[in-house]
Amino acid sequence: MALGFRALPLTFLAHALAIAGAVMVLVWVLYYRGGMAWEAANKNLIFNALEHFKRDCRRMPAVFHDSWHFSYKSLPLKKEVKKVVHLVLHAIAIILGCVGIAAAFKNHNESNIANLYSLHSWLGITIISLYGIQWIYGFLVFFYPKGSPTLRSECLPWHVLFGIFVYILAVGNAALGFLEKLTFLESSGIAKYGPEALLVNFTAVVTVLYGAFVILSVLGQAPIEDDDSYSAI
């Protein structure tokens, strides 16, 4: 049941999609939605800051994936250094995610919008919580105080599977966020087939494709022969 394809070309495609998606979000926020701010009379600018941070958060797995394939596999780094790269990148992603969520609450509170009523918000809180639990569990088992080799090798496939699960949820929740925000804007009068609506929908499509190619890269083979990073952690 091996898929037997090389992951390297897919990682380039995933990165290209990540950059395309990030540029599309920036065009949306800066050109159509009037920019970003943390303190602003126009509270929507705080929401835009949120979009920016969440986008950063979603890009982190690609950054990590880069480090996995090019530093984990090919750079002559010690295993412990590679683990530190892994856990630091994910810590950054979690912090960015928390800043994004804080921006959402700040925007809602200052605009008298209800908090935590939508599926997007429920899943967002769930995902950041699962992500945090995954990080702490990984830190304890694989880094410090570190479980026995048996425990680590038994935990590893679950760590990978749970990571992929949380990642798919995060990509799906990004799509929910794009749809929710665009539905609000269309209710307030922007054209359903207008340029902004098409931009947002295509950004969501690019995000989903990006997520698919990241997962496909993870399932593919590493470019270097020495493919024991998983088993040797």
Next chain:
Amino acid sequence: MALGFRALPLTFLAHALAIAGAVMVLVWVLYYRGGMAWEAANKNLIFNALEHFKRDCRRMPAVFHDSWHFSYKSLPLKKEVKKVVHLVLHAIAIILGCVGIAAAFKNHNESNIANLYSLHSWLGITIISLYGIQWIYGFLVFFYPKGSPTLRSECLPWHVLFGIFVYILAVGNAALGFLEKLTFLESSGIAKYGPEALLVNFTAVVTVLYGAFVILSVLGQAPIEDDDSYSAI
């Protein structure tokens, strides 16, 4: 990297979640949304018929999964019979999906609502198309005229992977649909923390959990020792 857990208990959980989700959709449609119809003065009833059909469509993989584990693996059926069960169940799912999409167009056209402007509709058309392509490709390669054993064994992991990919997209798009419809209803005045909103959001949560447990079941080990169904197809 083997996960090494038994799939059987998870399939019960997946089925329980499928039933719970189906009951929740029926309560929503029948109690809160006034029932279902194909021809109706109240065009929303056509939309409700759509919801019902789409739910049936999403339940099909569970039905198939059942057949996989209990007829593919444990019943003394010939391999060709098992394949027929597989392709017939998926054909039913595709037909139900098409009926659902037809109901959406019918509702939109009769209510003068624009078609195909939302992310949910774009993904829906994409998913049913990919699903149809997957079915035709599977039929040609694995059933009739049937490729060589080498071709079949090379195609099989991609067939499984693409099937899982389309399934995850379908579950995600179901969540988008719940969010979109609820956002419309909330814009029209239903309470954001009211019983209907909570019911719809929890239905979406149950749907996502259901999808996760179906995937987890697929990744688990079959209950019967004879686990060569994949390689021997």
